[in-house]
Amino acid sequence: MSGRAKLAVDIGGTFTDLVLEKDGTRHQGKLLTTPTAPEEAVLEGTRRILSESNTPASDVELVIHGTTLATNALIERKGAKTGLIATDGFRDSVEIAYEHRFEQYDLYMERPSPLVPRHRRLGVPERIAADGEVLLPLDEDVLAERARTLQGEGIEALAICFLHSYMNAAHEEHARDVVAGILPDVAISISSEICPEIREYERMSTVCANAYVQPMMSRYLGRLESGLAELGLDCPLLLMMSSGGITTVETASRQPIRLVESGPAGGAILAKNIAAQNNLDKVLSFDMGGTTAKITLIDDCEPLLSRSFEVARAYRFLKGSGLPLRIPVIEMVEIGAGGGSVAALDDLKQIAVGPESAGSDPGPACYDRGNEHATVTDADLVLGRIEPATFAGGKIDLAPDKAETAITTEIATPLGLNKEVAAAGIDEIVNENMANAARVHAIEHGKDTADRTLVAFGGAAPLHAARLADKLGIDRVIVPTGAGVGSAVGFLLAPIAYEVVRTRLVDLRQFDPDYVNEIFDDMRSEAEAVVRMGAPTDDLIETRTAYMRYRGQGHEITVRLPSRRLTADDRDLLQNLFDEAYAAHFTRTIPNLNVEILSWTLTLATERELPSSGGGVSMQDAPAPAAHRRLFDPASGDAVDAAIYRRLDLEPGQTFEGPAILTEDETTTIVPPNFKAMLNALGEIELLRKES
Numbered sequence: 004m005s006g007r008a009k010l011a012v013d014i015g016g017t018f019t020d021l022v023l024e025k026d027g028t029r030h031q032g033k034l035l036t037t038p039t040a041p042e043e044a045v046l047e048g049t050r051r052i053l054s055e056s057n058t059p060a061s062d063v064e065l066v067i068h069g070t071t072l073a074t075n076a077l078i079e080r081k082g083a084k085t086g087l088i089a090t091d092g093f094r095d096s097v098e099i100a101y102e103h104r105f106e107q108y109d110l111y112m113e114r115p116s117p118l119v120p121r122h123r124r125l126g127v128p129e130r131i132a133a134d135g136e137v138l139l140p141l142d143e144d145v146l147a148e149r150a151r152t153l154q155g156e157g158i159e160a161l162a163i164c165f166l167h168s169y170m171n172a173a174h175e176e177h178a179r180d181v182v183a184g185i186l187p188d189v190a191i192s193i194s195s196e197i198c199p200e201i202r203e204y205e206r207m208s209t210v211c212a213n214a215y216v217q218p219m220m221s222r223y224l225g226r227l228e229s230g231l232a233e234l235g236l237d238c239p240l241l242l243m244m245s246s247g248g249i250t251t252v253e254t255a256s257r258q259p260i261r262l263v264e265s266g267p268a269g270g271a272i273l274a275k276n277i278a279a280q281n282n283l284d285k286v287l288s289f290d291m292g293g294t295t296a297k298i299t300l301i302d303d304c305e306p307l308l309s310r311s312f313e314v315a316r317a318y319r320f321l322k323g324s325g326l327p328l329r330i331p332v333i334e335m336v337e338i339g340a341g342g343g344s345v346a347a348l349d350d351l352k353q354i355a356v357g358p359e360s361a362g363s364d365p366g367p368a369c370y371d372r373g374n375e376h377a378t379v380t381d382a383d384l385v386l387g388r389i390e391p392a393t394f395a396g397g398k399i400d401l402a403p404d405k406a407e408t409a410i411t412t413e414i415a416t417p418l419g420l421n422k423e424v425a426a427a428g429i430d431e432i433v434n435e436n437m438a439n440a441a442r443v444h445a446i447e448h449g450k451d452t453a454d455r456t457l458v459a460f461g462g463a464a465p466l467h468a469a470r471l472a473d474k475l476g477i478d479r480v481i482v483p484t485g486a487g488v489g490s491a492v493g494f495l496l497a498p499i500a501y502e503v504v505r506t507r508l509v510d511l512r513q514f515d516p517d518y519v520n521e522i523f524d525d526m527r528s529e530a531e532a533v534v535r536m537g538a539p540t541d542d543l544i545e546t547r548t549a550y551m552r553y554r555g556q557g558h559e560i561t562v563r564l565p566s567r568r569l570t571a572d573d574r575d576l577l578q579n580l581f582d583e584a585y586a587a588h589f590t591r592t593i594p595n596l597n598v599e600i601l602s603w604t605l606t607l608a609t610e611r612e613l614p615s616s617g618g619g620v621s622m623q624d625a626p627a628p629a630a631h632r633r634l635f636d637p638a639s640g641d642a643v644d645a646a647i648y649r650r651l652d653l654e655p656g657q658t659f660e661g662p663a664i665l666t667e668d669e670t671t672t673i674v675p676p677n678f679k680a681m682l683n684a685l686g687e688i689e690l691l692r693k694e695s
Contacts, residue, residue, distance in 0.1 A: 008063045010052070010236075011494035012045050013243075013266050014070040017293025017343050017363045018395075018462060019044040020488035020669075023052045023063075024495055030056040031488045033395050033462065033669050035363040041072060042223060046230045053234075060235030067494040069243035069265035072223060073216045077118075077263070077326060078315045082215035083159035083190070087119045088149055088178065089207070090166040091126035097207045105323030115315060115326055118215045123156055125149040127178070135170035146178055150185040161186065162214040164194040164207045169506045172199070190217040197258060198329045200602055201506040205311065205329045212314075212328055213260040220259035224252050241499065241537055243269050246331035247306070248500025248608055251536045261330055263314060264337070266490045267297040271306045271333045273493035274458045277483050279304045279613035280685055287441065287455040288335075289471065290489060291464035293380075294360045296340040298441045299333060300450055304613055307334035307448060308561070310504070310550075310604070331502040331604075336444040340436050342380040342463040343367055346410075346429040348417055356433045368409035371402040377413040379433050379463070381406035382426035386635040387645070388466050388664070388673055395462075396668035427637045434467055438474035449588070456481060460489025465665075465672035469690055470637060473677070480678075480690035487669020499541070500608035501533040510554075511581075511598040514574040522603055523547065530607035541609040550602040551581045553593055559601050560584050620656035620684045634662055636675060643676060653682045660693075 008025035037043040130139035172195035194210040242255035243265040274288035288299040313325035339358020365374035391401040415425035453476035459468035503526040550559035628646035645662040658681040661674035
């Protein structure tokens with residue numbers, strides 16, 4: 004319908020990005036995040052983008068929102084005062100964790116502290132067996148006593164996690180009803196709803212995390228809905244999830260833990276669409292904003308998916324050093340490497356960058372908001388990569404002298420370097436940090452980076468993409484249109500979706516199709532009830548997976564199943580699917596060893612066709628550059644004369660050689676001397692390595 008519009012909003016640690024799609028045209032904006040009241044930046048940005056695009060608020064038919072608020076609350080420990088009620092004798096499972104040292108040679112190793120301290124973790128007599136049988140009834144009198152004890156502690160949220168509740172939720176559901184009568188103003192999360200899966204520690208950690216962020220997220224979403232309504236946006240508000248789908252405010256308020264990593268998930272959706280448009284079967288998605296960098300592997304237009312995720316790691320690359328969450332998530336590696344990442348000298352007088360970030364307040368030194376520490380953005384400014392007058396579309400005034408002072412004081416003078424070499428050192432360290440993270444992530448999944456195309460988006464990524472490609476042996480980089488607000492663009496491409504999981508142990512030799520079909524029927528009903536709230540009439544796509552292993556193994560592999568009713572003949576099909584997946588992971592199978600299925604998942608999503616190829620263009624020379632500027636080249640260690648082009652002045656097919664700088668409102672793309680650039684048929688910037 005003509006005149007109808009959709010609005011996407013992504014709150015990051017430094018910037019809040021907005022994209023308005025109207026009549027096939029995208030309008031975009033970027034402003035600093037307001038950390039103490041994040042909705043203020045959203046509402047101010049909405050006012051601006053509606054005004055600049057001449058769009059009445061009544062024309063907006065949908066708002067899609069992604070946010071890092073839940074993630075930040077977990078990292079910064081700024082969530083609700085939370086209590087935990089567990090099966091008697093098991094309240095310390097969340098602190099005992101895996102009973103191993105994730106860094107065995109560090110004598111001063113620090114474990115992540117539980118979100119719920121021990122004095123607010125209480126047990127009640129009850130017991131359910133692994134097959135769901137009730138061994139000991141729930142003691143309601145003790146439960147009521149525990150609830151009143153926690154009431155005296157002034158808790159704002161409560162997590163309930165009983166042993167084996169994934170098989171039988173009756174005790175948890177009854178406990179929720181009893182406690183709600185005593186603590187009517189407390190937000191209650193139960194593990195059988197938040198994470199109905201085996202593995203006690205992960206389930207308890209996940210439900211505690213959900214309870215911890217639920218009051219804050221519920222209040223925030225309420226304020227945002229009210230603020231949008233006051234602006235005249237009388238339309239649905241949907242939330243991006245970590246799985247790459249979008250869901251309703253009601254579901255997001257009840258299960259906010261599914262919003263962890265929602266912003267980066269939008270970026271992965273964008274990269275997968277870019278891969279489809281350019282017929283790319285192997286892509287490395289690179290999203291670098293003001294606070295973090297996110298890297299995702301995408302093969303055959305599908306990002307890697309996982310059901311586990313760690314947040315707030317005490318040791319950046321070490322599994323087990325963070326809080327485990329069992330939620331559907333797009334598999335990615337995220338490190339503290341963004342434009343606001345702080346650079347300093349360590350004890351050995353070596354440059355270290357991140358993970359600490361200056362964020363939006365006070366921001367990098369060049370923002371002139373009180374920060375005197377050097378950051379990556381300050382280094383980019385000193386190196387000539389950023390034009391101060393056009394930064395963030397001219398909405399943020401930069402102070403180059405502040406950047407130079409910070410780098411000189413913090414890095415250059417102590418090391419006896421000039422400011423350009425010191426700034427280049429900062430950039431090289433952050434680039435190597437990102438390259439190392441990409442290498443490790445690829446190797447962990449049995450993949451390589453060298454034969455991939457790098458898709459770069461986020462405000463800082465195009466500045467660093469070519470140098471990152473150098474380090475990873477990548478010859479082609481694509482910077483999509485709207486790259487500076489890429490994750491928000493991805494929100495507009497995401498389906499409405501919801502995933503349901505059930506742990507039901509099935510021995511493949513005793514496969515009962517009726518039992519399995521009943522499991523999937525139950526999951527389909529639960530998923531459809533959620534999806535239909537946001538998509539009442541759309542056709543839905545169903546995806547089924549099984550988590551399978553050899554009997555006796557401690558971990559499972561993911562096996563895609565056919566989305567239909569199973570029959571007895573499908574036992575052999577499941578065996579073959581497992582053998583193929585296992586061989587792909589480990590290059591072999593184990594003969595004559597029994598296979599079992601531990602968990603089942605069903606995802607229901609609205610249909611979203613991937614875009615077709617953009618086609619070819621005739622090559623032609625680019626127009627004369629708008630200007631020239633000296634640009635420091637870290638590969639050679641010398642300054643070079645770089646041509647400056649405005650992206651809006653280029654037409655598809657136009658090419659030019661590096662060194663060059665392409666400017667646009669939300670970001671800048673650097674073309675080093677060893678690359679050439681062109682605008683393809685889709686209006687995307689392609690950087691191609693020159694032949695040696």
